[in-house]
Amino acid sequence: MTHSYYMTWILPSFIVFCANRSFSSNRFVIGLTSKSPFRTISSSVPRIPLSKMALSSCAANNDLASVTDFVRSVRQQVVSTADVKPSVLPHVVIGNEAGDADSILSAIGLSYVKALQNAVDSDDNSKLIVPVVSIPADNLKFMRPETTYLLSDCAGMENVKADVNDLIAIDQQDLLPKQATLTLTDHNFFRGKDGFDWVVTEIIDHHSDEGKHTETCPSSKRAIAFEDSRALVASTTTLVAEQFYASAGTSKMPPSLAILLLGTILLDSINMSPKAGKGTPRDEAAIQRLMDDTDWAQLTLPDEILAIDDDGKKGPAPDTTKLFNQLQNAKFSPEFWNGLTAEQAIRMDFKSFSIPAVDSSSMSSLGLGSILLEMGHSFDKHGSSLIESMARVIEEDQSELLGLMFNTFGNGDQKRRQIALASYDKPTLGKLIDYLTVNTTTTPDLQLEIVHREDGNATGGNGEILHMIWLEQGNVAASRKQVAPILMEFFQKHR
Numbered sequence: 218m219t220h221s222y223y224m225t226w227i228l229p230s231f232i233v234f235c236a237n238r239s240f241s242s243n244r245f246v247i248g249l250t251s252k253s254p255f256r257t258i259s260s261s262v263p264r265i266p267l268s269k270m271a272l273s274s275c276a277a278n279n280d281l282a283s284v285t286d287f288v289r290s291v292r293q294q295v296v297s298t299a300d301v302k303p304s305v306l307p308h309v310v311i312g313n314e315a316g317d318a319d320s321i322l323s324a325i326g327l328s329y330v331k332a333l334q335n336a337v338d339s340d341d342n343s344k345l346i347v348p349v350v351s352i353p354a355d356n357l358k359f360m361r362p363e364t365t366y367l368l369s370d371c372a373g374m375e376n377v378k379a380d381v382n383d384l385i386a387i388d389q390q391d392l393l394p395k396q397a398t399l400t401l402t403d404h405n406f407f408r409g410k411d412g413f414d415w416v417v418t419e420i421i422d423h424h425s426d427e428g429k430h431t432e433t434c435p436s437s438k439r440a441i442a443f444e445d446s447r448a449l450v451a452s453t454t455t456l457v458a459e460q461f462y463a464s465a466g467t468s469k470m471p472p473s474l475a476i477l478l479l480g481t482i483l484l485d486s487i488n489m490s491p492k493a494g495k496g497t498p499r500d501e502a503a504i505q506r507l508m509d510d511t512d513w514a515q516l517t518l519p520d521e522i523l524a525i526d527d528d529g530k531k532g533p534a535p536d537t538t539k540l541f542n543q544l545q546n547a548k549f550s551p552e553f554w555n556g557l558t559a560e561q562a563i564r565m566d567f568k569s570f571s572i573p574a575v576d577s578s579s580m581s582s583l584g585l586g587s588i589l590l591e592m593g594h595s596f597d598k599h600g601s602s603l604i605e606s607m608a609r610v611i612e613e614d615q616s617e618l619l620g621l622m623f624n625t626f627g628n629g630d631q632k633r634r635q636i637a638l639a640s641y642d643k644p645t646l647g648k649l650i651d652y653l654t655v656n657t658t659t660t661p662d663l664q665l666e667i668v669h670r671e672d673g674n675a676t677g678g679n680g681e682i683l684h685m686i687w688l689e690q691g692n693v694a695a696s697r698k699q700v701a702p703i704l705m706e707f708f709q710k711h712r
């Protein structure tokens with residue numbers, strides 16, 4: 218009881234006290250709603266600088282000192298207030314269901330930025346902001362090596378792989394608020410969660426806008442950096458960095474947050490490789506500012522990613538190429554991918570999309586998984602179990618189509634993409650393949666070439682035959698962000 222009292226009252230009060238004391242004359246929050254997130258970070262909105270003194274005098278003792286302290290205190294508050302009906306609805310921030318580094322770290326990063334901003338905005342300091350990991354807790358621990366490297370090795374969240382850690386994941390039902398408002402990061406359509414009343418009120422994303430949640434999330438609250446079939450930023454974490462700097466004045470970003478954002482932007486932009494065609498000037502500007510404008514000496518980074526200064530000595534700052542290579546190697550590690558079962562590999566980075574069904578009154582879905590191995594190698598390695606798993610996933614999800622996108626790197630930034638499409642509906646699959654390969658008018662042209670057709674004898678529970686086509690994708694720059702809308706368009710218009 219005393220513990221609960223302390224957590225529910227004293228802790229928030231302390232933050233309020235701290236905020237009022239240190240920041241009341243230094244308002245640095247300009248307000249999320251009052252400006253376009255598409256504006257560049259050199260926005261001309263007048264700012265009142267938050268002095269470093271003010272930041273450190275408060276940060277020394279409260280839960281906003283680092284991203285790790287922040288998530289720990291959020292979890293403690295959630296645990297201790299589980300039975301208390303809040304006077305203000307908690308606000309959940311969550312990434313997409315595939316749960317890549319961008320989804321998980323943009324949600325954590327944006328929550329922390331919002332909390333930092335609220336701490337100096339005395340009108341709105343009572344709101345509990347809860348970042349939620351969008352995949353099951355065990356998946357993060359065991360199946361996201363690049364994300365756990367950033368969180369534990371770089372940002373100091375040491376217990377990230379422990380059974381009880383500081384984060385809250387989507388399958389930890391007891392810890393999730395039953396009622397909440399919601400910010401979606403790295404996606405813009407939340408399909409809902411059984412038993413939970415969550416209302417989307419804000420979107421921060423870089424995917425094609427599916428036009429959902431418009432009643433509760435009007436255009437002024439939709440920061441969707443996607444135009445003309447292209448993402449305007451490679452990473453949602455670039456948008457998070459922009460939001461921080463747009464209201465921070467001269468105050469520096471806590472280095473524990475800076476390293477999470479920096480690592481994710483490097484991963485998503487393929488270290489700003491021009492050949493990969495992902496990174497944009499906004500990503501470049503964010504990387505520059507994170508590198509130049511962070512007090513790296515406050516953070517102890519792993520030796521293997523440290524930059525070497527002019528004297529040939531390792532300094533406290535990260536080397537962007539070393540950091541990128543470390544993360545990329547963790548993510549694409551063949552040992553890691555070869556260690557997964559066929560179904561784990563399919564579900565590892567998986568998204569499903571709603572499409573109108575044949576009778577056009579109901580909806581069905583298409584699923585798209587991303588596998589970081591070569592396609593032929595994957596089918597050889599798993600043999601029939603990969604095809605059987607594909608059949609099972611199609612049945613479980615009641616999908617019309619399952620696509621597996623195989624994505625590998627050769628030496629340097631040599632990229633290769635392949636797609637395997639599978640469906641029980643042979644005529645529709647045939648039409649789709651024609652749509653994609655014969656006189657195609659899709660934007661962009663995926664430059665697909667058929668390499669193999671198979672009418673698999675992986676009969677599922679219903680005894681039907683699974684039809685499958687393997688394709689080589691010549692346009693190696695086109696990721697799921699481009700491929701998914703093309704497939705959706707086919708099902709909407711041409712079936």
Ligand SMILES: [Mn+2]
Pocket residue numbers: 319320403423451452453
């Ligand atoms: Mn993303």
